[in-house]
Amino acid sequence: MSEVLDRPCAGTVSAPVLKPSRIEVRDVSLRYFTHAGETQALERISLDVAAGEFVSLIGQSGCGKSTLLSIIAGILPASSGTVHVDGKPVNGPSPRIGYMLQQDYLYEWRTILDNAVLGAEIQGLNLPRARERAAHLLHKCGMGDFLHHYPRQLSGGMRQRVALARTLVTNPDVVLLDEPFSALDSQTRLAIADEVVEVLRSEGKSVVLVTHDIGEAIAMTDRVVVLSRRPGRIKSQHLMRFAGHESSRPSPFAVRGLPEFNRYFSTLWDELDVHVEG
Numbered sequence: 371m372s373e374v375l376d377r378p379c380a381g382t383v384s385a386p387v388l389k390p391s392r393i394e395v396r397d398v399s400l401r402y403f404t405h406a407g408e409t410q411a412l413e414r415i416s417l418d419v420a421a422g423e424f425v426s427l428i429g430q431s432g433c434g435k436s437t438l439l440s441i442i443a444g445i446l447p448a449s450s451g452t453v454h455v456d457g458k459p460v461n462g463p464s465p466r467i468g469y470m471l472q473q474d475y476l477y478e479w480r481t482i483l484d485n486a487v488l489g490a491e492i493q494g495l496n497l498p499r500a501r502e503r504a505a506h507l508l509h510k511c512g513m514g515d516f517l518h519h520y521p522r523q524l525s526g527g528m529r530q531r532v533a534l535a536r537t538l539v540t541n542p543d544v545v546l547l548d549e550p551f552s553a554l555d556s557q558t559r560l561a562i563a564d565e566v567v568e569v570l571r572s573e574g575k576s577v578v579l580v581t582h583d584i585g586e587a588i589a590m591t592d593r594v595v596v597l598s599r600r601p602g603r604i605k606s607q608h609l610m611r612f613a614g615h616e617s618s619r620p621s622p623f624a625v626r627g628l629p630e631f632n633r634y635f636s637t638l639w640d641e642l643d644v645h646v647e648g
């Protein structure tokens with residue numbers, strides 16, 4: 371297994387630290403073939419994510435963020451290149467990898483607890499133990515009072531909390547989040563970001579978050595990876611470091627009040643090179 375060299379970048383000045391790598395993406399390219407022709411979505415992406423590290427992927431619409439996440443998830447085979455998790459090749463969906471999307475895909479006829487346990491049920495895990503873990507996760511996600519409610523009785527933010535518990539019920543080492551909050555209003559987004567980060571950090575997960583929201587990337591993750599326009603290549607990577615918070619990371623909400631937040635925001639905005647048509 372290779373290692374992630376946590377080297378200073380984007381103006382940070384810490385000494386390099388070697389951390390074991392959990393996700394290893396090597397030279398991944400992807401071409402879509404449709405009746406309309408060929409689309410080179412990704413070109414030679416290499417990326418490492420350490421155990422317990424939170425990484426975000428940002429880039430302009432259509433640059434291949436979701437494509438890359440689907441390849442890491444084992445849902446979409448790369449045209450070339452490899453993905454390994456904990457040294458084992460990813461050749462298809464795996465219980466080691468949890469995947470959470472913008473839509474919660476809760477079953478309306480199942481209770482919250484029955485929804486949260488679904489992944490474990492599909493994988494044929496020990497059901498009483500899975501129900502215990504699902505209930506524990508739902509409590510952690512602030513949904514302890516709603517175990518026997520139905521999805522229609524919940525707000526959008528509550529539904530996403532249930533979706534998170536369902537993603538974690540099989541105890542994956544890697545959690546992939548594809549714009550999980552984009553359907554929520556901005557206040558709920560801020561509140562849920564704190565809770566989600568706390569749950570995922572306490573569970574020691576390695577996380578890759580796809581988002582369009584630069585602030586969310588800075589606030590929630592340790593490293594922001596910027597993809598170029600299509601075909602997506604890694605344009606730059608930025609470690610999020612906050613003076614006076616070297617030993618433990620402040621909550622996403624607190625990060626937004628720190629002086630570095632605005633600095634990182636303007637660096638990343640420039641990197642994205644967004645042109646608004648006028």
Ligand SMILES: Nc1ncnc2c1ncn2[C@@H]1O[C@H](COP(=O)(O)OP(=O)(O)OP(=O)(O)O)[C@@H](O)[C@H]1O
Binds near residue numbers: 403429600
């Ligand atoms: N199933 C598919 N068949 C053909 N082309 C596809 C398919 N899925 C995505 N693409 C194309 O591949 C490119 C990358 O798409 P992808 O959805 O990964 O980008 P993205 O960065 O996640 O976009 P967004 O930010 O808008 O969600 C786009 O040009 C898209 O049109």
